[in-house]
């Protein structure tokens with residue numbers, strides 16, 4: 001069985017599926033088009049703690065963090081990371097930093113109480129690599145919330161059922177997966193070792209459950225040498 005032609009991260013990030021200006025990049029904190037609605041979690045309640053910190057990966061226009069800034073104390077740390085950043089730049093509140101970078105290579109310099117990736121993984125090649133790294137960026141009781149489509153995980157040889165295997169691995173590593181919301185949740189920092197080796201991305205995978213074109217992420221099972 002042969003799979004589709006795969007591209008590397010820099011080619012993926014230049015592809016039309018990632019540079020798609022019809023994506024919904026404008027979710028606010030609460031209301032009809034919001035993180036609260038997509039995640040089903042009251043994020044401000046989770047952030048009701050001293051010096052709260054929130055990292056939003058694939059943050060789009062950064063509206064949710066911007067709105068949270070006005071409700072959080074002056075020592076809060078709010079970090080937005082997006083490949084293209086806001087298309088309509090606005091002044092940032094003092095507690096908020098906006099970083100234009102790829103989440104595939106960017107690394108924070110501090111842990112976070114809350115890490116979100118709202119409909120962002122759909123455009124990332126090595127989704128499992130990012131999930132593993134983000135899990136290690138949480139504080140001890142931090143919360144990671146990320147939309148995830150198991151059907152976007154494919155075996156590099158084109159064989160089926162990678163999605164079931166990956167959900168089982170993620171659950172074994174401590175993640176909860178809500179299939180109805182397509183939502184992964186993890187509480188507390190850890191360094192999961194997922195037995196998937198990233199091989200490349202398929203930008204022609206087609207629309208996912210959101211209706212938007214999304215990326216196929218191709219892996220091979222990691223073979224661990226147990227001999228000796």
Ligand SMILES: C[S@@+](CC[C@H](N)C(=O)[O-])C[C@H]1O[C@@H](n2cnc3c(N)ncnc32)[C@H](O)[C@@H]1O
Pocket residue numbers: 013018023024025026027028057058059060061081082083084085101102103104117118119120123124
């Ligand atoms: C569907 S939008 C969601 C934006 C925001 N989370 C929201 O819900 O309003 C997906 C975002 O992912 C960003 N993105 C795609 N690939 C990325 C990457 N490799 N690194 C950082 N951001 C990326 C896009 O620029 C876009 O802003």
